Amino acid sequence: MEKRRLFSDPFFYPRSYTDIAFYDDALLYKPQAVFIPFLEYVLEKAIDINFHTPNALHARFLNDPLAELMVRAGFKTFYLGFESASQVWQKQTGSKVMSNDLAAAVSALRKAGAEQSGIIAYEIIGHPDMDSQNLSQTMHFAHSLGIKTMLADFSSIPSTPDGERCRKWTNLDEPLNHNKTAFPIRLFGQDRINELKDLCRSLNNNLI
Numbered sequence: 001m002e003k004r005r006l007f008s009d010p011f012f013y014p015r016s017y018t019d020i021a022f023y024d025d026a027l028l029y030k031p032q033a034v035f036i037p038f039l040e041y042v043l044e045k046a047i048d049i050n051f052h053t054p055n056a057l058h059a060r061f062l063n064d065p066l067a068e069l070m071v072r073a074g075f076k077t078f079y080l081g082f083e084s085a086s087q088v089w090q091k092q093t094g095s096k097v098m099s100n101d102l103a104a105a106v107s108a109l110r111k112a113g114a115e116q117s118g119i120i121a122y123e124i125i126g127h128p129d130m131d132s133q134n135l136s137q138t139m140h141f142a143h144s145l146g147i148k149t150m151l152a153d154f155s156s157i158p159s160t161p162d163g164e165r166c167r168k169w170t171n172l173d174e175p176l177n178h179n180k181t182a183f184p185i186r187l188f189g190q191d192r193i194n195e196l197k198d199l200c201r202s203l204n205n206n207l208i
Contacts, residue, residue: 018048019050022053025056029058029061039073043069051070051074054077060096068111077120080121080147084132099141102142106119106147119148120150123139123149123151124151125152125193126153128162130184130187143206155178158172
């Protein structure tokens, strides 16, 4: 497919905006199909826009050439999905992103010239397996790489595998119980959740 058909100039011109966010968490999957042609198009047209990825990129797919293209094309913030540094958790959840995957992605971005402050580990708080997840260890690992952590509250969504497991603790037939703030507090208690969020803030502040 020609770039002209993939990306039309009217998408970018005329424009008054300066920032675009990608919420596709599969953005880096099979990048040759769409994403790399998009980056090349942006560079070819010298389009001056800041790009952001607030919905977590798959760290395992972020290699040196792709990181370089993204930085050159104007990507400024890189949220990297990293659920746990615990090997037990990683094996239980299919080893989607291992600790070395995150370290390699951070290294690729830094070599490509990405600002360290724009690289963030995206971690879940309040998952029903949070004890084996060892969130404290996970945040400290991200901190050891020199990057900040953003905690995303777990939502007990019905009809999802993890959501259905939550029925033993909460009534999923009540929509209010799907709230991402309610379930973590109900399962682990306000004090434990606050303790982890305080640790996150403390580690992040130490990087400033």
